[in-house]
Amino acid sequence: MPTVVPRKMPGVLELLPRDQVAMQKMLDTIRQVFESFGFLPISTPALELTEVLLTKTGGDTERQVYLAQSTGARAQGHEPDLALRFDLTVPLARYVAEHEGQLNFPFRRYQIQPVWRGEAPQRGRFREFIQCDIDVVDRDSLSIRYDAEMPAIISELFTRLDIGNFTIRLNNRRLLRGLLSELGVESADLQGHVLRELDKLDRDGIDAVARALAARGMAATVVDRLLTMAGPGPLKGIAAAEMLKALPAANDAMSQGRDELLSVLSMIEMQGTDPNRIAVDLSIARGLDYYTGTVYETTLDGHEELGSVCSGGRYDDLASLYSKSRLPGVGISIGFTRLFDQLRDLGLVGSASNVQVLVTLIDDDGLSTSLALASVLRTAGYNTEMTMTTGKLSRQLKYADKAGIPLVVIAGEDERQRGTLQLRNLLTKTQVEIPTSDLAATVGRIL
RNA sequence: GUGGCCGUAGCUCAGGUGGUUAGAGCGCCAGGUUGUGGCCCUGGAGGUCGGGGGUUCAAGUCCCCUCGGUCACCCCA
Incomplete structure (x- = not known):
C-alpha cells in the first residue's frame, strides 16, 4: 500500500x-x-559556492536563494556553503x-x-x-x-x-538618470523607486503612477514634467527620433544617453531590422539596477x-x-x-509526438518481419517505435492515435505472403498497400 | 514578507436550514465475434469527504486548530 x-x-x-x-x-x-x-x-x-554567489547581498535576492549542503556538513553543524x-x-x-x-x-x-x-x-x-x-x-x-x-x-x-x-522597446538608463537628476531626484535610492514606478505606466496608467510618485514625496510639478517627457508611450520610426531630438540636453548624462539611443536606432535601421518591431519607450526601466545604458523589453x-x-x-x-x-x-x-x-x-x-512511425505486431510469426521493417525505417532516419507484443489491432491503432504518432505500419500474414505492407496515415485516415521495399521512400514522401 | 479565497473519486465539480449504503461529467479498464483508431452502447475499478480535536442521538455539512493549494501586493523572468 x-x-x-x-x-x-x-x-x-x-x-x-x-x-x-x-x-x-x-x-x-x-x-x-x-x-x-x-x-x-x-x-x-x-550549485555555486555561496561566497561567490551571494557577494552582492541584495536583501531580496538573498531571501530567494536556495542554499544547499551535504548531509554530512549539516550533521557537523556547518552553515551551507553552496547555493543554487x-x-x-x-x-x-x-x-x-x-x-x-x-x-x-x-x-x-x-x-x-x-x-x-x-x-x-x-x-x-x-x-x-x-x-x-x-x-x-x-x-x-x-x-x-x-x-x-x-x-x-x-x-x-x-x-x-x-x-x-511583437514589439521590442528600447530605452536608455543613462538618459533616464540624467532626466531624474535634472528634475532634482538625486539619491540612488529614490531614483530606483521612481524608475520602478515609471515601469508600471503600462499596467497602472498615468494617474496611478502620478499618485504613487507623489506618495514618494515628489512635487506635483516635477511629477508632471517627468511624465510629460517619459510618458508618451512607445514611439516608432521618425516619431521616436524626433522625440529624442526634442529632449533638452540639460546635462551630460542626458545628452550622452540620448546620443546612444539615437545611434542604436540608426544602426538598427542599417541592419534592416523590421522598423515596425522597434519602439522607443522612455518609461521602461528594468528592475535591475546594474543596467547602465541601453535597455530592452519585448512584448507580444x-x-x-x-x-x-x-x-x-x-x-x-x-x-x-x-x-x-x-x-x-x-x-x-x-x-x-x-x-x-x-x-x-x-x-x-x-x-x-516525435515518434513518426509505429510498426505493429499482428502475430508472433511476423516478429522478424516487423523488427526488420522498424530497422529499415530507423536506418532511413525516421523515429520508429515497434509494438513488441501481439494484441488487437484496434488497440495498437488507438495507442498510436493517443500518442500522436502519424503513421502505422501493418504487416500481417496476408501482407507477408504478398511481400507487401499496409501503411496507414492516422491524420488523413488513408491507407496504402505497398511493397515492403518501398517503405522508407513512401514514408519519406508522406512526412 | 503582507493580505484574501479554497480544500468531496486521476481531473472539473454537485452535494438547501447537520439525518439512511456520498453523486455527475470527463478520464481509465473490459466487452460490443476471428486484423483497422478518434463517435456510439454496455459493464467495471476508483473516495477513511486534506488531517486532528470539539459540539450533537447523528457532521462532507457547525466551531477551533493544523497542513496543503491558490490569488493579489512586494519583487521579478
Whole structure:
C-alpha cells in the first residue's frame, strides 16, 4: 500500500511528453538563432559556492536563494556553503573572471539552463525555470554597436518562433538618470523607486503612477514634467527620433544617453531590422539596477498583459567583484519557462509526438518481419517505435492515435505472403498497400 | 514578507436550514465475434469527504486548530 502521496514542490513546470516535445522544439529554435549570430555555448554548475554567489547581498535576492549542503556538513553543524544559481548573469561574471586569460574577447556566449528562486509561486512565477541568455562581454570598452545587435537577434528569434507580432522597446538608463537628476531626484535610492514606478505606466496608467510618485514625496510639478517627457508611450520610426531630438540636453548624462539611443536606432535601421518591431519607450526601466545604458523589453502584440518576454541591457562592468579588469557587456534574457507556459495557455504552441512511425505486431510469426521493417525505417532516419507484443489491432491503432504518432505500419500474414505492407496515415485516415521495399521512400514522401 | 479565497473519486465539480449504503461529467479498464483508431452502447475499478480535536442521538455539512493549494501586493523572468 503506497504511503507517500506523489506530488512535487509548487512552482515547477512538469509536462507530459507531447508538450515536452513542443518545448524542446522551441528551445532548439532559440539555440539555432543564438548560434546563427555567432554565440558560443557555455554551461555552469547548478550549485555555486555561496561566497561567490551571494557577494552582492541584495536583501531580496538573498531571501530567494536556495542554499544547499551535504548531509554530512549539516550533521557537523556547518552553515551551507553552496547555493543554487538564481540567474545566469552572476555565474557568467564568475565564469568570465575565472577564465579571463583563456577567453577570446569580445566574448559572445549563450547559455540555456534552469535557475532557482524561492518565491511564493503564482501564475507565471516559477521556483525552477529555464533562462535563455546571450551576452557580449569585452575588456575595457564595448562599442555601442553591440547594443544595436541585440534587437536584431530578438527580432529574428521571435519571427522564427512564429507566435505572432511583437514589439521590442528600447530605452536608455543613462538618459533616464540624467532626466531624474535634472528634475532634482538625486539619491540612488529614490531614483530606483521612481524608475520602478515609471515601469508600471503600462499596467497602472498615468494617474496611478502620478499618485504613487507623489506618495514618494515628489512635487506635483516635477511629477508632471517627468511624465510629460517619459510618458508618451512607445514611439516608432521618425516619431521616436524626433522625440529624442526634442529632449533638452540639460546635462551630460542626458545628452550622452540620448546620443546612444539615437545611434542604436540608426544602426538598427542599417541592419534592416523590421522598423515596425522597434519602439522607443522612455518609461521602461528594468528592475535591475546594474543596467547602465541601453535597455530592452519585448512584448507580444495583443498580449501585453504577459509583460516582457525578452529583456536585457547594457552594463558597465560585469565582474567588478571577481576581477580587476573592467568588463563591460550587453545582453538579453528570455524567461523561457514562463513564456512557454503562457503560450501554452493561449493555445499558441502545438503538441505532437516525435515518434513518426509505429510498426505493429499482428502475430508472433511476423516478429522478424516487423523488427526488420522498424530497422529499415530507423536506418532511413525516421523515429520508429515497434509494438513488441501481439494484441488487437484496434488497440495498437488507438495507442498510436493517443500518442500522436502519424503513421502505422501493418504487416500481417496476408501482407507477408504478398511481400507487401499496409501503411496507414492516422491524420488523413488513408491507407496504402505497398511493397515492403518501398517503405522508407513512401514514408519519406508522406512526412 | 503582507493580505484574501479554497480544500468531496486521476481531473472539473454537485452535494438547501447537520439525518439512511456520498453523486455527475470527463478520464481509465473490459466487452460490443476471428486484423483497422478518434463517435456510439454496455459493464467495471476508483473516495477513511486534506488531517486532528470539539459540539450533537447523528457532521462532507457547525466551531477551533493544523497542513496543503491558490490569488493579489512586494519583487521579478
